[in-house]
Amino acid sequence: MPTPALPYALIFDMDGVLIDNTPYQARAFQLLFRDLGLSTNARQLLRRLNGMPASNILKTVFTNPVPDKQLKEYAAQREFLYRTLYWDKRREAAGLSKFLQAARDAGFKLGLGTGSAADTISYILDHLDLRRFFDVVVGKDDVDKGKPHPDTFRVAAQKLGVPPERCVVFEDALLGEQAAYKAGMRCIALSTGLKPAQFQAPMAVFKDFTTLTPRLVLELLDQHPRAPRPSKELAGRAYSQLR
CATH class of the missing domain: 1.10.150 (DNA polymerase; domain 1)
Incomplete structure (x- = not known):
């Protein structure tokens, strides 16, 4: 008997993804x-x-x-x-709850990976009744290093029991996108803060979740079989020089 395929996992950033804040x-x-x-x-x-x-x-x-x-x-x-x-x-992104429920029904595991602390996570997730959709929630207090380090997404994947190559990260930020690639994961971008051309190499860019479906995610995974290498230029900027 063939071994059943492992599930895919979808790991979401919070700010700029679940909410357009x-x-x-x-x-x-x-x-x-x-x-x-x-x-x-x-x-x-x-x-x-x-x-x-x-x-x-x-x-x-x-x-x-x-x-x-x-x-x-x-x-x-x-x-x-x-x-x-x-x-x-406080409002969830357009189409979010419908997509999260459809993804769960389709067999995806769902995780949250954010740089926010527990009280800030609660300020959004519990107020909007979104925690019920997520199998795991990983925040600032659960990792030693935040984004652009890959720890946030790696810990989420470990808790979900899904290998990185079967994880898709939803991000709105360059540093989050880089963290996904460092973790060996593919990425779907939300253009709430950046223009599509400003990302490195997401599988696709959406403005919200209204046109996104689990079937479309699977199609994108087939079209992009490997995670990109992180960009040294984007991940390693001299941020201390910003003024």
Whole structure:
């Protein structure tokens, strides 16, 4: 008797994928920068660094080193600003729940892999009743290194019991896309913060989930049998030079 094929797994980033919240994230950073007397353009910064933990993003905007304790305080201030701005705007991406349910019904395993901490994950997943769709949830507190390191997606795959070559990552950020490739996974991109041409090599780019189906994901997997190699230029930029 032939051995049954292993299932595929779909691993989703949260910000900019499950929800289209990038403008609110950028606004929160911009308000923080104003308070700190910084002239950094938050939208431009997030186009390149989105996906990193906030404290790591903040580390790149100061000319002189800032103690980690202070960076964490700034990150907490940014988080408060973001939640205040986004409180009444929390909405799932168009077509998301329908696609997640269809994927589960089709036999896909589903995971969440985000750089957010547990309370921020709850702020979105539980408010929108999305946690019920996911077999595993991996956040900032579950890994040693966040994106663009591959740990987030590797841990999610391990918990799902699915090898990397059978995992598809859904990402809206360059660093998340690079993390997927470093983990040996293929990627589908969401163009909530970037234009399609700005990604490296996703299997496809969608604006939301309204036209996405499990059958289409399987077709894309057949068309792209291997994960791309991560781009050294995109994954290894001198981010500390950003201002």
